[in-house]
Amino acid sequence: MRLTTKGRFAVTAMIDVAMHDKGGPVTLAKISERQRISLSYLEQLFGKLRRHGLVESLRGPGGGYHLARKADCVSVADIIVAVDEPIDATQCGGRENCHDDRRCMTHDLWAGLNNHMLAYLQGVTLSHLVRAQEPSTVAVLVDQRLARNGSPADELRLPATA
Numbered sequence: 001m002r003l004t005t006k007g008r009f010a011v012t013a014m015i016d017v018a019m020h021d022k023g024g025p026v027t028l029a030k031i032s033e034r035q036r037i038s039l040s041y042l043e044q045l046f047g048k049l050r051r052h053g054l055v056e057s058l059r060g061p062g063g064g065y066h067l068a069r070k071a072d073c074v075s076v077a078d079i080i081v082a083v084d085e086p087i088d089a090t091q092c093g094g095r096e097n098c099h100d101d102r103r104c105m106t107h108d109l110w111a112g113l114n115n116h117m118l119a120y121l122q123g124v125t126l127s128h129l130v131r132a133q134e135p136s137t138v139a140v141l142v143d144q145r146l147a148r149n150g151s152p153a154d155e156l157r158l159p160a161t162a
Contacts (some may be wrong), residue, residue: 007085009037010045011129014079017055018071018126019133025057025064045083052082071130077121087121089113 013031020026028046032039046065049055054074055065067074080087089110091098098104 003080004085006045006083007080009035009041010049010079010083010085011076013037013042013045014049014054014067014074014126015129015133017065018067018074018130021066024062025066027064030064048083049079052078054078054082067126071126074126075122076124076126076129077118079126080121087114087118089117 012035016031016035017026028039028042032042046055050057053068056068057065077087090107096103096107098107
């Protein structure tokens with residue numbers, strides 16, 4: 001399977017909606033600005049996402065898009081399939097006519113890979129991806145040697161890593 005920009009942009013845009021829709025509907029203009037994805041391309045993608053029941057739209061002032069289901073009920077596979085991305089590593093699209101209208105010798109290998117990819121993408125939800133965007137907590141280290149010697153313990157704060 002080769003994931004095209006259509007699938008990548010759809011997943012990215014859906015993460016953006018999931019991260020920002022608590023403040024109300026998210027406009028495609030804001031997604032376009034934040035993610036640097038063409039507004040006209042987002043319009044095409046969101047038409048497909050809406051038809052597949054992944055987002056709902058609100059018209060008028062204050063309108064935009066919000067998730068149609070909870071983020072933990074939307075998988076990456078749902079998003080990719082909604083925008084017409086095949087999750088298929090076979091050359092024949094599963095029709096078994098890869099080699100002169102016959103099944104090729106590696107058909108089962110690629111079909112098995114399809115099953116693993118689909119299972120993985122079904123297991124990753126929008127809520128997983130949103131949590132991955134949250135900044136990690138910063139650990140505070142205390143020098144215990146100073147505390148044992150009767151001196152105040154010094155804290156060493158480490159900068160958060162991206």
